[in-house]
Amino acid sequence: MQFKDQVGFIRQHIKKNKLRVFMTVLAATMGTAFLIVLASVGFGIHETIRDQMLSNRLVTEVQVHQSEESGDPGEHVEEIKKLAHVKAVVDRQQLGTNQMSLFGEFEGNHVLVVTDFKEEGKVGFALKEGRLPQNANEVVVGSHFTDYLYSEEETESGDFKTYEGDLIGEQFTYRIDDVEGEFVEEELTLTIVGIGENPSREWVSDRNIYAHDAIIPELERIHYSDHVTGSDDHPDASQLFYHDVAVYVDKLENVKMVSNALRDKQYYVFSIADELEQIDVFFLALKAGLVFVGTIAILIASIGIFNTMTMAVTERTREIGVMKAIGADPKLIRRLFLMESAWIGIIGTVLAVVISYAVSAVSNYLLPIIVSAALGEEDFSELNVTFSVIPWQLVLIASAISISVAMISGWRPARKATKIDVINALRQEL
Amino acid sequence: MISVEDLNHSFKIGKKGKEKRVPVLKRVTFNVQDGEIVSIVGKSGSGKSTLLHIMAGFMHADSGVIRVNGVETSSFNEAENAKFRLDNFGFIFQNFQLMPGLTAFENVELPLKLKGVNQTERQQKVQSLMQHVGLTNVQDHYPNELSGGQQQRVSIARALITDPPVIFADEPTGSLDSETEQDVLLLIQSLNKARNITFVIITHDDEVARTADRVYTMRDGELSEGGMHDAV
Structure with missing residues (x-):
């Protein structure tokens, strides 16, 4: 049929x-x-x-933290980079001290981050405007830099006045405190050479000042300028900065493998993939x-x-x-x-x-x-x-x-x- | 054409565990020649319908051999029997056995559908046969809209549509009045002559038996040649 x-x-x-x-x-x-x-x-x-x-959070990001056995991951970035499937290792060094930026009549509440721009570029760090820093006095500012500039002066509507001009090429002074917690008189003059791209999440504000690692000796010198050389509590550079190390894996399916490799090296590891798996x-x-x-x-x-x-x-x-x-x-x-x-x-x-x-x-x-x-x-x-x-x-x-x-x-x-x-x-x- | 050798069959009756075997066919042996009309007569319960059912492959006998055109059909399984029936046999039943949901045309067309014939060829063959048996004017009627004679003509057309060499007819005129009975018998005779179709007719009616070239009589499961009166 x-x-x-x-x-x-x-x-x-x-x-x-x-x-x-x-x-x-x-x-x-x-x-x-x-x-x-x-x-x-x-x-x-x-x-x-x-x-x-x-x-x-970024799904291929693995945050690496120091354990008692591992040592500071910031000190072993090159070693971590050699692991299979690692696309980039971003070691953001943040200042663990009070800091202040002065932009003309405005005072800023920003965070200075020293980073490796080459590694940042691999994981999507992009500029909205300008270029990357080439020396110790050049910086890139986050896209919300001006939102964190405050003036004593109020506008007619009663709000605080904010800076509305161009940023590229502008200079501002930057101050940090000393070991006693007092702001040091000596200032650094930094030039804005680039503005970072807006963060992909609308609700995230980027108020960072991204600097080249050439700035580290300058900051250390200022921070420890009043310190008595040769005393027992000799300054250690690692006390001024703390490392925030993030490893970026090439593919989501390899995150677990990289996480395990880092765990084998005794680091504390956190990745969204671990949480997602559960x-x-x-x-x-x-x-x-x-x-x-x-x-x-x-x-x-x-x-x-x-x-x-x-x-x-x-x-x-x-x-x-x-x-x-x-x-x-x-x-x-x-x-x-x-x-x-x-x-x-x-x-x-x-x-x-x-x-x-x-x-x-x-x-x-x-x-x-x-x-x-x-x-x-x-x-x-x-x-x-x-x-x-x-x-x-x-x-x-x-x-x-x-x-x-x-x-x-x-x-x-x-x-x-x-x-x-x-x-x-x-x-x-x- | 058809040869039946030493066919024996019995039915089980009674409650399970206390069954009795009642013989219905006893050493039945006979032949049907190509193109002849053979009728098997006998009283009700004599075993004539059982013989037809076994010859048609609706059931298996306890023992014995049936050959159709040299092919031993008695050893066929159900699927082989179905295929053999479709290619070689046509059936005419006492109560017509038409599909109530199909028109006269569709009922005649059904065996061709089962054979997988395409629609155009089906249409031509059915149309031509309906004309031959005088059913063109009622081809779109459903069985319940037809008279007994018309229904039996549809049934005959359905049996003929695949051009089978053998047609089994089980009491073909049993539900018809005498006038229609004559019409149907004449149609069977004319088809036998025109198409050289072999007919095996089961009947208890002497009138029907008389249209046959040869008559066999079944009595208590035993078959003998000759009419009922001859046998007596």
């Missing part, structure tokens, strides 16, 4: 029992939609939490649980399919007998019934997918509004919380489960149809 004729045969039978088939399709649709929507909540919460975590495992279990619960709904729907197909076989016993008598292959009979149950499964699944996407979209739109209204928190709807996400993998899993269950439900009735005895079937009354 040609496939087209088999489809026609099934269509004709479905037409004959429209209501019963409709109710069965409805049950299959509801079961599958329940599975998809239920699991989509797991996917939605997982995605929201991942987004929240990833939006604050969260992913938890959500994988949660999603599997939700799919399992949803599958129970499909199994309940399968009882409907089983009943419908059993009824169909019983009602068509004589017809099946006639078909077998005139020469229909038992395999063809089984295929026709399996195709009918698969059709119920497929239509049910297609409808369920459409309905699930609609439910998902509506819930993502309405739930934040409802929750914020109920809790009285207006900001909730702006938090970008995703309640339900339906990835294609979920659609694939749900479809496979639904269609398989439909076919398994139809298997026994289909087998029963092939076992129908021709002689008994032909004896049935019309």
Whole structure:
């Protein structure tokens, strides 16, 4: 029998029992939609939490800290760079002392960071304007540098006056305190040669002053200028700066390998990938649980399919007998019934997918509004919380489960149809 | 054409564990020649329908051999039997056994669909045969909209559509009035002559048996040549 004729045969039978088939399709649709929507909540919460975590930190970044056994990672940057899959090692040295910048009439509250611009460039440090520093007196300022300049003078509207002119080429003075905590009279004059790119996160402010490592001896000399040389508490440069070492890995999947290599060197290591891994495992279990619960709904729907197909076989016993008598292959009979149950499964699944996407979209739109209204928190709807996400993998899993269950439900009735005895079937009354 | 050798069959009756075996066919042996009409007559319960069911491959005998055109069909499994039936046999039943959800045309077309014949060829063959058996004007009617005679004509057309060499007819006129019975018998005779189709007719009606070239009588599972009255 040609496939087209088999489809026609099934269509004709479905037409004959429209209501019963409709109710069965409805049950299959509801079961599958329940599975998809239920699991989509797991996917939605997982995605929201991942987004929240990833939006604050770089996913390929591994923060390296000193342990009692390891020594300062800042002292071993070159060694760390040699590890496999390490793209860059950024050793940002921050001053551990009070500092002040004076920009004309403005006083600034900035943080001086000494860094290796070559390494910074590898991980996306870019300039909005100007160029990188080439000597000890040249600096790049963060994009929010002017936001942290304050003037005693107030504007007409009552706000503090801020600097609104150009920065490139401008000079400012920079002061730090001494070992006693008093600001040293000697000032450094620094020239702004570049302005950093805005941070990718809108809410992050960059008020740093990025300087070349050639500035370190100057700062040390100023900081320890009043110190009595040769005394027992001889200054140690490492006390003035503290290292903030971040290792950047080439790919996310290699983060774990690099983290382990650093752990082997006794460093304390933190990476978002470690945290993500634990969260992913938890959500994988949660999603599997939700799919399992949803599958129970499909199994309940399968009882409907089983009943419908059993009824169909019983009602068509004589017809099946006639078909077998005139020469229909038992395999063809089984295929026709399996195709009918698969059709119920497929239509049910297609409808369920459409309905699930609609439910998902509506819930993502309405739930934040409802929750914020109920809790009285207006900001909730702006938090970008995703309640339900339906990835294609979920659609694939749900479809496979639904269609398989439909076919398994139809298997026994289909087998029963092939076992129908021709002689008994032909004896049935019309 | 068809040779039946030493066919034996019995049915189990009674409750499970206390079944009895009742013999229905006893050493049945006979031949049907190519292009002849053979009728098997006998009273109800004599075993004639069982013989037809075994010859058609609807069931297996306990022992014995059946050959059709030299092919031993008695050893076939269910799928092989189905394929052989589709290619070699046509069936005419007492209560027509038409598909109620299909029109007269579609009922006749069904065996061709099962054989996988394409639509254009099907249309031509069915159209031509419907014309031959005088059903063109009712081809779009459903079985419940047809008279008994018309339904049996549709049934005959369905049996003929695959050009089988053998047609088995089980009480073909059992549900028809005498006038329609004559029409159907004449149609069977004309088809036998025009197309050289072998007919094996099971009947308890002497009138029907008389249209046959040879008559066998079945009595208590034993087959003998000659009409019922001859046998008596």
